[in-house]
Amino acid sequence: xxxxxxxxxxxxxxxxxxxxxxxxxxxxxxxxxxxxxxxxxxxxxxxxxxxxxxxxxxxxxxxxxxxxxxxxxxxxxxxxxxxxxxxxxxxxxxxxxx
Amino acid sequence: xxxxxxxxxxxxxxxxxxxxxxxxxxxxxxxxxxxxxxxxxxxxxxxxxxxxxxxxxxxxxxxxxxxxxxxxxxxxxxxxxxxxxxxxxxxxxxxxxxxxxxxxxxxxxxxxxxxxxxxxxxxxxxxxxxxxxxxxxxxxxxxxxxxxxxxxxxxxxxxxxxxxxxxxxxxxxxxxxxxxxxxxxxxxxxxxxxxxxxxxxxxxxxxxxxxxxxxxxxxxxxxxxxxxxxxxxxxxxxxxxxxxxxxxxxxxxxxxxxxxxxxxxxxxxxxxxxxxxxxxxxxxxxxxxxxxxxxxxxxxxxxxxxxxxxxxxxxxxxxxxxxxxxxxxxxxxxxxxxxxxxxxxxxxxxxxxxxxxxxxxxxxxxxxxxxxxxxxxxxxxxxxxxxxxxxxxxxxxxxxxxxxxxxxxxxxxxxxxxxxxxxxxxxxxxxxxxxxxxxxxxxxxxxxxxxxxxxxxxxxxxxxxxx
Numbered sequence: 001x002x003x004x005x006x007x008x009x010x011x012x013x014x015x016x017x018x019x020x021x022x023x024x025x026x027x028x029x030x031x032x033x034x035x036x037x038x039x040x041x042x043x044x045x046x047x048x049x050x051x052x053x054x055x056x057x058x059x060x061x062x063x064x065x066x067x068x069x070x071x072x073x074x075x076x077x078x079x080x081x082x083x084x085x086x087x088x089x090x091x092x093x094x095x096x097x098x
Numbered sequence: 099x100x101x102x103x104x105x106x107x108x109x110x111x112x113x114x115x116x117x118x119x120x121x122x123x124x125x126x127x128x129x130x131x132x133x134x135x136x137x138x139x140x141x142x143x144x145x146x147x148x149x150x151x152x153x154x155x156x157x158x159x160x161x162x163x164x165x166x167x168x169x170x171x172x173x174x175x176x177x178x179x180x181x182x183x184x185x186x187x188x189x190x191x192x193x194x195x196x197x198x199x200x201x202x203x204x205x206x207x208x209x210x211x212x213x214x215x216x217x218x219x220x221x222x223x224x225x226x227x228x229x230x231x232x233x234x235x236x237x238x239x240x241x242x243x244x245x246x247x248x249x250x251x252x253x254x255x256x257x258x259x260x261x262x263x264x265x266x267x268x269x270x271x272x273x274x275x276x277x278x279x280x281x282x283x284x285x286x287x288x289x290x291x292x293x294x295x296x297x298x299x300x301x302x303x304x305x306x307x308x309x310x311x312x313x314x315x316x317x318x319x320x321x322x323x324x325x326x327x328x329x330x331x332x333x334x335x336x337x338x339x340x341x342x343x344x345x346x347x348x349x350x351x352x353x354x355x356x357x358x359x360x361x362x363x364x365x366x367x368x369x370x371x372x373x374x375x376x377x378x379x380x381x382x383x384x385x386x387x388x389x390x391x392x393x394x395x396x397x398x399x400x401x402x403x404x405x406x407x408x409x410x411x412x413x414x415x416x417x418x419x420x421x422x423x424x425x426x427x428x429x430x431x432x433x434x435x436x437x438x439x440x441x442x443x444x445x446x447x448x449x450x451x452x453x454x455x456x457x458x459x460x461x462x463x464x465x466x467x468x469x470x471x472x473x474x475x476x477x478x479x480x481x482x483x484x485x486x487x488x489x490x491x492x493x494x495x496x497x498x499x500x501x502x503x504x505x506x507x508x509x510x511x512x513x514x515x516x517x518x519x520x521x522x523x524x525x526x527x528x529x530x531x532x533x534x535x536x537x538x539x540x541x542x543x544x545x546x547x548x549x550x551x552x553x554x555x556x557x558x559x560x561x562x563x564x565x
Contacts, residue, residue, distance in 0.1 A: 003443070007443070008439070011439050011442050011443045011446065012439065014442050014446060015398060015426075015438050015439060015442040016402075016405070016419070016422050016423045016426055017423060017426050017427050017430070017435060017438065017439070018420070018423035018424050018426070018427045019427060019435075020427070023427075023435070027435070027436065027439055030436060030497060031436075031439060031440060031443065033497075033498060034390065034436075034440055034497065034498060035440070035443075037386075037387060037390070037498055038387040038388075038390045038391050038453070038457075039387070039453075040383075040384065040387040041384060041387045041388055041391065041453070041456045041457050041460050042452060042456055044380070044384065044456075044459075044460065044463070046456065046459040046460065046462075046463065049459040049462050049463060050459070050462055051455060051458035051459050051461070051462065052458055052459075052461040052462045052465060053289065053458060054289050054319070055275045055276075055289065055461075055465065055512070055513055055514025055538075056275055056276045056319070056321065056514055056538070058276065058319070058321060061318035061319070063315050071182060071183070075182040075183075076182075078180070078182050079178075079179055079180065079182075079408065079409035079410070080407075080408055080409065081406060081407070081409075081410070081411070081412035082412070088407050088408055090407055090418050090421065091414075091415055091416060091417050091418045091420070091421050092416075092417060092418060093417070093418040093419070094417075
C-alpha cells in the first residue's frame with residue numbers, strides 16, 4: 001500500500017495542514033517508510049480477537065448531576081486571537097473546504 | 099548550605115517540618131542551582147518567580163496546565179498560551195503545599211524520545227551535555243538529576259517518564275492507566291497518556307504519587323486507587339520476579355545495558371525473590387507497530403483543536419479554512435505533522451480496519467500475554483531503554499530510529515500497566531535504567547521492589563561531572 005504524492009495531499013487536506021512543497025516530498029518518503037514498519041500488524045491473523053479501545057475494564061463513570069459554576073466569558077476569551085463581543089471572530093467561512 | 103544535588107524531597111520535607119529551613123530558603127537554593135546550570139542544560143521553558151506556597155519545591159513538565167503560567171507543550175502553536183484553570187495534578191500539588199519552580203522542556207506535544215523535537219530547543223543530559231536527556235520529559239528528568247528541582251512531574255504515553263528517567267539516572271513512575279487525572283493535561287493519545295513522578299528515590303516517588311493519584315470527577319477515566327504505602331523493607335522475600343525473554347533480548351540492547359540489568363536480576367535473587375524466565379511472544383515484536391498506529395491516530399484527533407480560533411497564534415487569511423490550514427502548518431513542527439498525517443491516514447476511509455482496527459486487536463493480544471505472565475509472577479523486569487543516553491543529533495534525521503528508543507517501554511503501556519524505572523548502574527559512564535512492570539494497580543509492589551533494589555544497588559544519582 002504505497003503512499004503517493006496524491007495521497008499525501010489528500011490526507012493533508014483532511015488534516016487541514018497547508019504543507020510546503022518541501023514537506024510534501026519529505027512526508028511522501030517518510031510515511032512510506034513508517035507504514036512499511038507499522039504494517040507489520042497485518043501479519044497476525046486476529047479475526048477472532050476483540051479490539052481494545054481502552055486499557056481498563058471500566059464501562060461507565062457516573063456522577064451526580066449537580067450544576068457547578070463554569071468559566072466566565074472573560075476567561076473563555078482570554079487566549080482568543082480575536083474576540084467580537086461574546087463570539088470568537090474568524091474569517092468568512094463562505095467558501096468550499098480546501 | 100543546602101546541597102540540591104543530593105537533597106531528596108523527603109529530606110526537604112523533614113527540614114521544613116522541623117523548621118530547620120524555610121520554604122523561601124529552599125526555593126532560593128534551587129534558584130541558585132537553576133541560575134548556575136540551566137543555561138547549559140536548558141531544563142526549564144518557564145521559571146516561576148514566586149509562589150503562594152512554601153512547601154517542597156517542584157517542577158512540572160510543560161504539558162501540565164498551570165493557571166496564570168504559560169503552558170506550551172513545547173510547541174509554537176501554544177506559544178503565549180496562559181491557562182485560565184489549573185490541571186487537577188497542579189491543584190493537588192498546590193493543596194499539598196508544594197511550590198512551583200517552573201515548567202520543564204518537552205518534545206513538542208510529548209512526541210519524541212530526546213527533547214530534540216521541542217520548538218524551543220533541546221535539553222542536555224547532566225551526565226554529558228553532548229547527549230540527550232531522553233524524552234519527551236527530558237526537561238523534568240535533567241532538572242531532577244542536576245539538582246534544579248527535588249522532584250518533578252512528567253507524562254508518559256509511550257515511555258516519556260520512564261525513558262528519560264533511565265537516561266538521566268532518576269526514578270520514574272508511569273502509573274497504571276486511570277490512577278492519575280488528565281484533566282488539564284495537553285492531550286496526546288488519550289488511551290495511553292498518564293502523568294507520573296520523576297524523583298531521586300523510590301520513597302520520594304511513592305510520596306508524590308500519593309499526592310497526585312486518585313479518582314477525579316473531572317476525568318471520567320480515573321478510578322479509585324489503593325492507598326499508597328511508603329516502602330520500608332530491604333528484602334524481596336516472597337516476591338516472584340519474572341524475566342521476559344523478549345524484553346531482555348530484544349535487538350538493539352547494548353551489552354553494557356544488559357550487563358547492568360543482569361546484575362540487578364541477580365540481586366533480586368540475593369534479596370530473597372524467586373526469579374524465573376517467562377515469555378511475551380508477540381508483545382515486543384508487535385508492540386511498537388501497534389503503538390505507532392494507535393498513538394498517531396489518537397493524536398490526529400486530539401490535535402484537531404489547534405485551529406487558531408480559541409487560543410494560540412493565528413496566521414491571517416481571507417477565508418476560514420485557509421486560516422486554519424496556515425495556522426496549523428506554521429504552528430506545528432515536523433514530528434506532530436508526521437504523526438497527524440500518519441494518524442489521519444490510518445483512520446481514513448478504506449484503511450481504518452487494516453491499520454487502526456488491527457492495532458486495537460494487537461493491543462488485546464499484548465494485554466493477554468502480560469496477564470498470563472502475571473499468573474506466575476508479581477513483577478517483570480527488563481532494561482527501560484535499550485541504550486544509554488545517545489548523542490544530540492544522532493537520530494534526528496531518522497524518525498524510525500528515534501521511535502525504537504521506546505521499544506521496551508511501549509508493550510506494558512499498551513496494556514495500561516504501571517512501570518517503574520530505577521537506576522541500576524552505569525555503562526560507558528552513563529546511567530542504565532531497570533524497568534519494573536506490575537499488574538494494574540500494583541504500584542505498592544513496584545515501590546517495595548524498587549526500594550529494596552535501590553538500597554542494595556546503592557547507585558549514586560549525582561552525575562559524576564557535578565560531584
